[in-house]
Amino acid sequence: MNTFKSIRPSRVLRVLFVLFAFSAGVIQAQKREWTLEECVTYAVENNLDVQQFQLAFERTMLDKSDAIGNLLPAVNAQTQVGRNVGFTIDPSTNAPTTAGITTASANLTASMTLFDGLRNINQLQRAKMNALASQYQLQDLVDDIRLNVANAYLNVLSNKESLKAFQAQYAVTEQDLNRIREQVDAGVLPRGDLLEIQATAANLEQQIVNAENNVLLSRIVLAQLLQITDYENFDIADQEFEVPPSEILGNSPKVIFDKALTFRNDIAFSRSNVELAEQDLKIARGAYLPSLNAFFNYNTRYSSNTTLPDPANPGSFFSPTFIDQLWILDGISYGARLDVPIFNGWSTRNNVKRAKIDVMRAELQLEQDKLALENDINTAYLDVQSFAKAYEAAQKTLEARQLALEYARERYEVGLMNAFDYGQAQARVDDAQASVIQNKYNYIFRLKVLEFYFGLPITLD
Template identity: 65%
Template sequence: MKSRLVTLLVLLCAMTISNAQMRKWTLEECVTYAVDNNLTIEQFELDLEDSKIDASDALGNMLPNLNASSSVSSNTGFSINPTNNLPTNSTAFNVNAGFSSNVTLFNGLRNMRRLNRAKINAIASQYRLDDLKDDIRLSVANAYLQVLSNKEQLRTFEAQLAVTEQDLKRTKELVESGVSPRGDLLEIEATAANQEQQVVNGGSLVLISRVNLAQLLQITDYENFDIADEEFAIPPSDILDNSAKVIFDKALSFRNDIKFSETNVELAAEDLKIAKGANYPTLSAFFQYGTRYSDVTQIPDANGVPFTPNFTDQLWIFDGVSYGAQLNVPIFNGWSTRNNVKRSKIGLERAKVQLEQDKLALETNIQQAYVDVTTFFKAYEAAEKTLEARRLAYDYAKERFDVGLMNAFDFSQAQSRVDNAEADVIRTKYDYIFRLKILEFYFGIPISLN
């Protein structure tokens, strides 16, 4: 047991030396770092950028396209003379060039709907990203408070062990002088050994909770990671001055998970409009310009003598344009359009149901958080009262033990009850603080321990 204690003390000393040089993280710094460096957040940010590109695509579909083309070829043997479209058997060098443009004039407003959908999808992606950040903030706060709780418990265990070691030293002197029986010394030694075990376990819990927080921040240098050495009392808060209904109504106005569900309903509504748009005719317009050159081209001059115009002249002579409009009317496509409309209607209803489920889940969580704040505060108050009573009982027991009116076993039991009461106070305090911060977070109050 002593070897384990020595090992832990050496480790704690090493931690103390390194802590003097390492950065001590506050809660606000941890939350900010987690939000800025989380890989899942980075992935969602890429999804947001991708959705913005989708909006650009949708806008581009509403604009005319423009394409240019050209070709160069040489034919030997049988071919068609491009001048008179008659068969010939010769070697010809040909050049063709042109450009074309198409634009959709009307397609049941589907292009406009797709643009609206792309814009809404970008907003939905932003809400989803912000909702993930909210979840990470709560997770970091919980892990941070766990480190604080474990550190405070370790300090309590160390203080208890220091007191017991003083009692052990005094009891040894009394036993050696024959005033107290050896059994008292054995009992105090057993108590000290148990408290040494508590110190060992408490140190392990501090290390584990620090590693858990570091992993949540995606920091791999565990040995040089620690949080600020601060003790936090119960923070003042008037959140309970508001009813759970008031907190819920306010949460509906800004919670990113609700906004995300609402935009999903808008997306589904746009999908339905797009599907219905396929029932309408599609009207498009086109324009084409082309020209060519061929070294076998023969045209008559002013005297009727055939000759081959040069390259530039042929480009001007043989250019031409074509333009027009095209109308496509959907008549029957195997019920594809009708079924897509039905699927879109189902998708819209599904999105509405999901929104109501999310609202119900939020209301349930707020109601639970509201009850938890009240319950855990009462548990903390009860734990403090219990600790006060245990300390009074311990002081009375120590007075009796010091004058030989209580044996070491009963005295160690009184001390053990104080130890347990102090641990309960620490646990219930941080349980209450975390539930309080959750409820405040639902009310729009940023996470802070100040």
């Protein structure tokens, strides 16, 4: 009996449908096209530097736990069992003996720092500050990743748009090539015109190849930022973006700078470093003050050679059991210790001086970071204005070049222009269109950078 024929047709169709749907799902997953927001989110979640900083942040939280532990009592227990042969001191009676004895002892000790110049409390505050500083540092890294991904994403868009422009130009040139070939075959135009237009088409083919390579390379760069190794199947959403509307230039660089100071993570990190240095100075100064520590100790012991007076029979002795000895021979001690620093080779004074220097260095670094941020904002502001004007000028140039090309085409078709001059007019349009695309995406990126300094999210809406 044929097994295949025994399967119902409806079941076969269902199996084929499932296989087709699975295959379509796999193909669709492989050809996923990423938006800018998806790229930024994925890069932040999978970047190796971010993961390392997250581990560093977890370590700072352990430092905080250590600082809390320093404020708590320290409790330790100890026990010991041994056998002595020959001359020794009986630990239960402190009497010398030459008999072999078995001994045991146990200790429970607790100690706590009552005052140490507030160093433990300041250490706890420092641990909290350090954890906050680590968060600022991590977020500053995330900000840099966002900008880098946005720049790489816009670079892919720019290269894709350039490729489309070259392909569109080649389509027009191919139409001209076919028309001129017909005219040359009919004897209307000389063969030199055909060679000129073929050279123009060949040049466009080379530009298309270069543009395709640029698209691939820019996609690889973006994929590497996202920690993606499947370069062949990685691509971004195939969309065309115009220059987004923005009112950021309605604010002066000073206004943008003042607002950036309120939320920028790099500035917050520098401020936290100043606070950490000031906290270290407090800790160093705490070594000038006395420290007060309390302690408590419970101990007991056992000896196989121990004899004690028998309260039931005066004048006689008995050997207590192991448990009885632990209760009878136990003891408690407690007290406090005060340490007053008098002279320690200037180490405390030098540590305080070092801490003061670190405070001044942190303050200078904060001012340097502010100046760097102000310079970056001023540069970004001027870049936005410069590329806005360059983009506007490039558009006007392209319009003029396109009109000139149409005029040149009309003159060429009636024989008033040779093929070489016509090819030059086409080349000038190509250059103008490439300039428009380049200035457009340079303007968009600088605009997004300036908006980013103003606290706006990076989007292409």
